[in-house]
Amino acid sequence: ERKALPDHAFPAKSHLETEFAESFPFEETPDQAKAIAEVAADMEAPTPMDRIVVGDVGFGKTEVAMRAALKCAAGLRQAAVLVPTTVLADQHLRTFRARFAEYPIRVEGLSRFSTPAEQKAVLDGLRKGSVDVVVGTHRLLSPDVRFKDLGLVVVDEEHRFGVKDKERLKAMKARADVLTMSATPIPRTLHQGLSGLRDISLIQSAPTGRLPIVTEVRPYDERHVKAAIEAELARGGQVYYVHNKVRSLPAVVERLKALVPGARFVMGHGQMKADALEKAMWDFHKGEYDVLAASTIIESGLDIPTVNTLLVEDAQDFGLSQLYQLRGRIGRERRRATCVLYFPGDAATLKSLSEDGRRRLEALREFKDLGSGLGLAMRDLEIRGAGDLLGARQHGYINAVGVEYYSQLLESEVERLRGRRARLERAPAQVDLALPAFIPESTLPGDLERLRFYKRALDADEKGLDGLRRELTDLSGPLPPEVDNLFSVLALRRRASRRGVRAAAERSGRLELWLHSGVE
Known part of the structure; x- marks a missing residue:
């Protein structure tokens, strides 16, 4: 629904934004500069932004968020920065206030550190539009928090919020641009980046002089x-x-x-x-x-x-x-x-x-x-097993149908809201076998390269899988057993889907099959 709705497009880069960027006391890393540009382009587009910025702690994600908040305030709309803990809210509030001190932007905080009188003043300011940027915990998701014109929601470590908070967050996001920040994206976040449900920016270049731990x-x-x-x-x-x-x-x-x-x-x-x-x-x-x-x-x-x-x-x-x-x-x-x-x-x-x-x-x-945060997230996927990538072990509704079919459902609904008809294919079979099936770092060293290759493999038909196998062999030499397993499982998945199999799982040394209704 968000994707189909028209959104407020923010104006192109203003003099205030240029001045703010030039006042940044550090040198932007290449990845940080790219992320800032990608976020600005999203905000200037006529459709709602939904972007994840992935970067290690201390690699400059907060500055990306502050540039977005300034662009929002310069466009005469309000920005909300949502964080998982009170201590982090307090730290972010101090950081934002220090960075915006020389600019005509009012930054306030809302958390359990705030007194009742302070909370009342902030709530009034949000309703009247006199507060430009608010930093807070899940307190921002309370029913008494109303914005005059919310234009941007920044979420830090979204996976640390509870289910109820995420439902309220969904309502807050309805017509605002959304920027999510994470140091180590959880597998579901990686899936969303892989499947195009969200745009993703990677900050992997370290600040000058930083030493490994x-x-x-x-x-x-x-x-x-x-x-x-x-x-x-x-x-x-x-x-x-x-x-x-x-x-x-x-x-x-x-x-x-x-x-x-x-x-x-x-x-x-x-x-x-x-x-x-x-x-x-x-x-x-x-x-x-x-x-x-x-x-x-x-x-x-x-x-x-x-x-x-x-x-x-x-x-x-x-x-x-x-x-x-x-x-x-x-x-x-x-x-x-x-x-x-x-x-x-x-x-x-x-x-x-x-x-x-x-x-x-x-x-x-x-x-x-x-x-190495993205590398760790990839390893987390491999520790959890190929089932996470192949749609067998995920969480919630996405897990019930698999990420690919979920993507199809979303696209179909977007087309329906736009008044067009969309062809919806049957959900691909879910396959859960007790064998290692992944691309190791020794075969394809780059994290982003492996992400892209997984995406291509998940989308390919059987003929396309043969082509990808040849391509990877040409690139990396003889393939290890884990990669052979991955291609075999993906090919099996395609064949099972054609024959009406809904899911296949290995249980105690036996293979169990679930068929779609009407299939004998």
């Missing part, structure tokens, strides 16, 4: 924890210590105090009262404490250049994108940063962990280079 994966050892904290404090830095069980966090802080008696510790987690959490975070930011022992609340938003050591307890229990986000909290300056991922001390090797937990930790150790 040293990543260690090792059994938990108190002597190592003590040495790591003391080494960071000796060079005048600060430490994040992540323990994600809120109930036992106070005991962990006491244990750490006994371990490093000369260090100053403070605790932070999402169940603390807003004012107490804010005080703890900003006291740590000002250098009044050496170590912040926290839950994953630090995953989004805390940007403190003096913190260059991250210690994570029970790292095997975290998701891959979550670990990557946590690691992105350090190494923001030109000082070498260290991330240590501890798994239980009684586990002699990683092999004693669950297979998925082990592969997640190994992937994070492998992808230590700057700009």
Whole structure:
């Protein structure tokens, strides 16, 4: 419906936008400049923007969002910036206000850090149009929040919002341009980029002078924890210590105090009262404490250049994108940063962990280079299995029908809304087999190249698959078993679809088939 509706096209680049761009205190990286240009072109088009900007933490996604917000305000419409945590909302609010300080743009915040009087003033300003940009948490999705003329919605890490929030967000997005930002896109986001449901901009070039983070994966050892904290404090830095069980966090802080008696510790987690959490975070930011022992609340938003050591307890229990986000909290300056991922001390090797937990930790150790967020997302797809790509294991309605057929349904509905008739093919068969079927990095090194090749393979018929196999062999030499499996599964999928098979799945060594109604 959004795609079929006409949208407000923002004017071409104004003098104010040029001045704002020139005031950026850093040199734009090539990918950042390209993303800014792509977002501007989308906003100037007569159809609603729906673009994902993918880039590592600290690679300049926020500046892309601020350029878009300025373009929106210069076009006399309002922008909403939606973030998953209160701490991140507070950080973004400070960043936006500092960047817009010299410009006639009013920036306000709306979260649980705001007092009732402050919230009332912001709500009035949004209704009357005197607030140009608002930064907030899911509080922005409340029924009492009304905009005079909402033109842009910026969403940071959309996957961290709940189902109810996403339903309200859908209503907010109806007639506004939408810009989503992510450091490690989840598989469904990759699918949407692959299938054309959303446009995607990649920021993979690192800022000048940024150093890769040293990543260690090792059994938990108190002597190592003590040495790591003391080494960071000796060079005048600060430490994040992540323990994600809120109930036992106070005991962990006491244990750490006994371990490093000369260090100053403070605790932070999402169940603390807003004012107490804010005080703890900003006291740590000002250098009044050496170590912040926290839950994953630090995953989004805390940007403190003096913190260059991250210690994570029970790292095997975290998701891959979550670990990557946590690691992105350090190494923001030109000082070498260290991330240590501890798994239980009684586990002699990683092999004693669950297979998925082990592969997640190994992937994070492998992808230590700057700009590797997309590579990690690709590995996450491979850890979850080819079923994610082939439509067998996804989530919600898209998963019920598969991403390709879902794309067809969307296109068909767009054509209907435009008053045209569209031909809708039967959904392609879903195939879920217990075998590795993917393109490894050794066969096709570039992340974007592999994304494009997957897309072409998913769209190809059997003859087209033969051509793609020859093309890949010419490019990379003899194909490994995983790639042979991928082509075989895709060909099987095409043949099964022609014969009326709706789904095929391997269960306990047997192949089960589900047929479309009316097929014998």
